[in-house]
Each structure stands twice: as C-alpha cells, then as structure tokens.
Amino acid sequence: MNTKSAEILRAKGISPSVQRVAIHDYMMTHFTHPTVDEIYRDLSPIIPTLSKTTIYNTLTLFLEHELVDSLTMDGSITHYDGNVQSHAHFQCSQCGEIYDIPMPKTEVPQLDGFEINGMKVFYYGICEKCKKKEI
Amino acid sequence: MNTKSAEILRAKGISPSVQRVAIHDYMMTHFTHPTVDEIYRDLSPIIPTLSKTTIYNTLTLFLEHELVDSLTMDGSITHYDGNVQSHAHFQCSQCGEIYDIPMPKTEVPQLDGFEINGMKVFYYGICEKCKKKEI
DNA sequence: TTTAATTTTGTAATGATTACAAATTTTACA
DNA sequence: TGTAAAATTTGTAATCATTACAAAATTAAA
Secondary structure, three states: OOHHHHHHHHHOOOOOOHHHHHHHHHHHHOOOOOOHHHHHHHHOOOOOOOOHHHHHHHHHHHHHOOOOEEEOOOOOOOEEEOOOOOOEEEEEOOOOOEEEEOOOOOOOOOOOOOEEEEEEEEEEEEOHHHHHHHO | OOHHHHHHHHHOOOOOOHHHHHHHHHHHHOOOOOOHHHHHHHHOOOOOOOOHHHHHHHHHHHHHOOOOEEEOOOOOOOEEEOOOOOOEEEEEOOOOOEEEEOOOOOOOOOOOOOEEEEEEEEEEEEOHHHHHHHO
C-alpha cells in the first residue's frame, strides 16, 4: 500500500481502497501509456481478485479528477497516461509504441463563442528503433 | 453513379464499383465526419444490398490511398473525414459534434532519428450552440 | 455492534470492428 | 461474345474493448 498515492487520492476526496492505490501507484511508476489489459496483466498477480471492471471504473474516476489522461491514437485501444503535464505524443506505425514529446507552441485558435478546455496533439511516423531495423 | 468519383478512383488504380463510387461521393458531399453507421444509414436506402463490411473495407482502402482521413476523438467511435487538407478538429463534449478548425502553425518537433509523416490536432470544449443553451 | 453507504467483483450485454467463406460482379482474353 | 479467373461484395459469426448490473465484500457512520 503506497502512502504517497493514498495521500494524493485522499486530497482529491477519493477514498483510497487497495485497488485504487495500486492503480494510482502503477500509473505514477509506469509512464508507458498502458492499456487496461496491460494494467490488469501487471497488477492481478499482486491483487489476485482484481477485476477489469475495477480498472475501468478507477481510471474513469481518475480521469474525472485529472489524475490521468487518456489517448486513442489508433482508433481501437485507449491508452492511459499518468503524466498530466502538457505534452504531445508520437506513435510508431511499425511497432505501435507511444512516445512522449514536447507540446509544440501553438497560437490558440480563434473560435468565437467556443470554450476550449483541452487539446491533444498526436504525431505519427516511424521511431528511431524501427528506422534502424529497416536498414 | 457519380462520374467524378469514378474518375478519382480510377486515377488511384481503384476499380470503381457501384459501392465504392457511392461511398466516395458520399464523403465528398458530407463533410460531417460520419461514422460507418451513419454512412450505412444514409446509403443503404440507395443501395439496398450494401453491407457494413463493404463500408469498412472501402474506407480502409480509401485511407490507404489518402482519399479520406480517420479520427477517434473520444476513444470509442471512428469518424471519417473526406477533407484531407491539413486542418484540426474541435469536439463539443456536450453535443459530441465535431467541427473543422484551421490547423495551428507549429514548429516541427526535433526528434532525432524519427520520421514524422502525420499529425492530428484535437481540441475539446463546448461549442457555441451548447454555450447558448446553457444560459 | 448494527446499519447504511461505498466499492469491488464476475458475468452478461453491448457496440464497433474483423474474419471468413459463399455469392456476385467485374475483368481479361481466347 | 463467351468463358474462366480475379476481384469485390455480402451476411454471418467471431472477436475485442468496454459497459451494465446485481450480488458480494468492504468500509464508514451512528
């Protein structure tokens, strides 16, 4: 039971159950943009009764409290990101890996009457590793 | 049978079947970011035997030939866009509608050894229509 | 404690997408 | 033009991610 995660949850008014603390701690130590399945695979050995429904519920709760972010870069699987600082993402179309990259500076679009409260920037291409394999 | 669409397909080396021409023509006249279901709903009265599988296959083919673009803004449904010119998108979190907006100018990120060949920019917020309803 | 509220769990349902094989249509060319 | 081969479409079934839901377990409150 990670005390740091428990405190962060309590500070948000979220009661720190074993599952929530474990998932929060996982997200704070794995900035690998995991999917629900990956989290389940890694945590179920530690919490044998853990169910995927709990992971879905918990991540939705964390999203509402802005403790995590979600991204769907390829139209099928939702990835979660424990890094909620502003940054962009790059996905390699060869190996599928998602990399964090700095958020490019942009002017805020002028949309009269629209309220903007979020932005996601995705880049696509081939990563260095896969580039090297090509040769 | 739209001649213009048939020609565009032929120019790409795609044989212009009735279904492909109809779907292409639909995308060139409905810049509403339709889903497969919406396309199916609108075209099946015209082509009664049309199947969703064909729509999926055709859109995948069009994606490969860069005749359309796809976007998954909310993690669940894939929307297709007949406008392949560079532009960004805004989705209203209230009504779900997707708006085209100009692509903001950005510096290209410096990623040594990475090959970038695509970029997607999504904004989220509340659109003018829903803003007015709030009052 | 006892009760109420919250949280988790497992199963079933849903919804989008893909696999696949049969049927149909199109294309190539004799 | 006729025929065979290739390409395309179709419908159904399967898959995969996600959600619904109600029962069980846990936690909090009185």
